[in-house]
Amino acid sequence: MMNTGYIKDQTTLEKICVYLSGCTYIAIDTEFIRERYYYSRLGIIQVASEEVCTIIDAQEVKDLSCFFDLLINPSITKVFHSCKEDVSIFYSLFQKVPGPIFDTQIAAALTGYEEQMSYGKLVKSITGVNLGKNETYTNWLQRPLTDKQIQYALDDVHYLPDVYFHLVKLLKEMGRYEWALEEFERLEEEENYHPKEIESQFKMLNSNNIRGKTRNILIALLIWREEKARHFDRIRKDIVKDEALITIARKCPSSLQELKLIPGLFPKFIKQYGEELLEVIKKGKQQKKSIKIPQKIREIPEGATSLLTAFIKKKASEENIAQGIIARKDDIEKFISHYLYGTKSDTTLMKGWRKEFIAKELEQIINGEVAIKFSPGNKQISLLRIRE
Structure with missing residues (x-):
C-alpha cells in the first residue's frame, strides 16, 4: 500500500479523489474533538484503499465536496470500524449519509468475535499487529501534528482493508453475508443521524x-x-x-x-x-396540554427477560455469534410486551435474519409451548417441549 502522505491543499485532495473514484472500496476513519463543543469539530480524515493510505487535513482543506462525492458513490463500499460517530460527522457536514457502508465491528460480532470489539484488538486478532495507543488523547485540532500522531492516525486505516477482506470471507463462509448487509442498511437510514x-x-x-x-x-x-x-x-x-x-x-x-x-x-x-x-x-x-413523553414498556413479569436472555446466550454460543448483536435488553422486553399485551413493537427480533434465527423459539418459550431445561451434568441449556 502506497503512503501518499499528508494532504493539506485542494489540488492534492482532488487528485487523490480522482484515483479513489475508481476503487471498489475505501477504508475511512476520522479524528475529531467534541468535548467542549455542541458540534463535533473534524480534525482529520484517514483514507486507505488498494494503493493509498493518507490523511486529509480537514482544518487546512476547506472544500471537501470532492471527497463527499466519493462517500455517496454507490459503486464504492465505505469501510469503517464502529461507524456511527464518523457517519454522524459527515451527515452534519453534508446532510447525507455515506453508503454503502461496511462496518467491521458489526461484521466481527456476526462471525464469532466479541461484541463491540475494539479496532486494535480486532487488528491484533486478524493480522497479529499490535497498534500503539500513545496518541489516543491527542488534540486533533492543534497544528502541527507530530510524526507520531500522524502515524497513529494512519494505522487506524492502514490495516482496515485486511480486516475487511478477512471478515467478508468469513461472512460468506458462514452464510451470514446477507445478515451483515441487512445491518449495514440500517446504519444508512437518515433518521439515525437526525438530532434527538x-x-x-x-x-x-x-x-x-x-x-x-x-x-x-x-x-x-x-x-x-x-x-x-x-x-x-x-x-x-x-x-x-x-x-x-x-x-x-x-x-x-x-x-x-x-x-x-x-x-x-x-x-x-x-x-x-x-x-x-x-x-x-x-x-x-x-401550555394547556401536557407534553407527551415516550411511554415506558409495560411491566414485564419478573424473570421473563432473564429467561429469554439465558436462551439467547445459549444460542449465541452454539452458533458462534456475539450475544449482544442478536438482541439487547430493550429488544427482549419489547418482544415480550408484544406477545403478552399485543403492544406494537419495532424490536429487531421480529425482523429480518433475527426473525428466522431465533424469534420462533423465543415465541414458543413465551407461549409456554417449551420450557428451558438446565442439565447440571454437562452444564447445558436446552428446550424441552411441554406435553398438553
Whole structure:
C-alpha cells in the first residue's frame, strides 16, 4: 500500500479523489474533538484503499465536496470500524449519509468475535499487529501534528482493508453475508443521524418523577437551552446545568429576584438571560396540554427477560455469534410486551435474519409451548417441549 502522505491543499485532495473514484472500496476513519463543543469539530480524515493510505487535513482543506462525492458513490463500499460517530460527522457536514457502508465491528460480532470489539484488538486478532495507543488523547485540532500522531492516525486505516477482506470471507463462509448487509442498511437510514437531543433528555424527566405543568416548563427550558447550545456551539452544561433547570421548573420563579434564589444560576447568567428565562417559564405554564413523553414498556413479569436472555446466550454460543448483536435488553422486553399485551413493537427480533434465527423459539418459550431445561451434568441449556 502506497503512503501518499499528508494532504493539506485542494489540488492534492482532488487528485487523490480522482484515483479513489475508481476503487471498489475505501477504508475511512476520522479524528475529531467534541468535548467542549455542541458540534463535533473534524480534525482529520484517514483514507486507505488498494494503493493509498493518507490523511486529509480537514482544518487546512476547506472544500471537501470532492471527497463527499466519493462517500455517496454507490459503486464504492465505505469501510469503517464502529461507524456511527464518523457517519454522524459527515451527515452534519453534508446532510447525507455515506453508503454503502461496511462496518467491521458489526461484521466481527456476526462471525464469532466479541461484541463491540475494539479496532486494535480486532487488528491484533486478524493480522497479529499490535497498534500503539500513545496518541489516543491527542488534540486533533492543534497544528502541527507530530510524526507520531500522524502515524497513529494512519494505522487506524492502514490495516482496515485486511480486516475487511478477512471478515467478508468469513461472512460468506458462514452464510451470514446477507445478515451483515441487512445491518449495514440500517446504519444508512437518515433518521439515525437526525438530532434527538430533547428526546434523549426525557429520561431525566421520568427519573425525577416530574409531571404536569412542571414537566411542561422543564421541556420548554430544555428546548431553550438546546437552542442556545446550538447557537453558541457549546456543550449544554456550559449554558446551564440540568440540576438548575429542574429546580427552576419546580420552583417556577416569576421574577428576577426569585431567579436569583435558584442554586447554580450566577449573577452574570441572570443578567444576560433572566428576562428570557422568565418568558420561557411563562409559556411553559400556559401550555394547556401536557407534553407527551415516550411511554415506558409495560411491566414485564419478573424473570421473563432473564429467561429469554439465558436462551439467547445459549444460542449465541452454539452458533458462534456475539450475544449482544442478536438482541439487547430493550429488544427482549419489547418482544415480550408484544406477545403478552399485543403492544406494537419495532424490536429487531421480529425482523429480518433475527426473525428466522431465533424469534420462533423465543415465541414458543413465551407461549409456554417449551420450557428451558438446565442439565447440571454437562452444564447445558436446552428446550424441552411441554406435553398438553
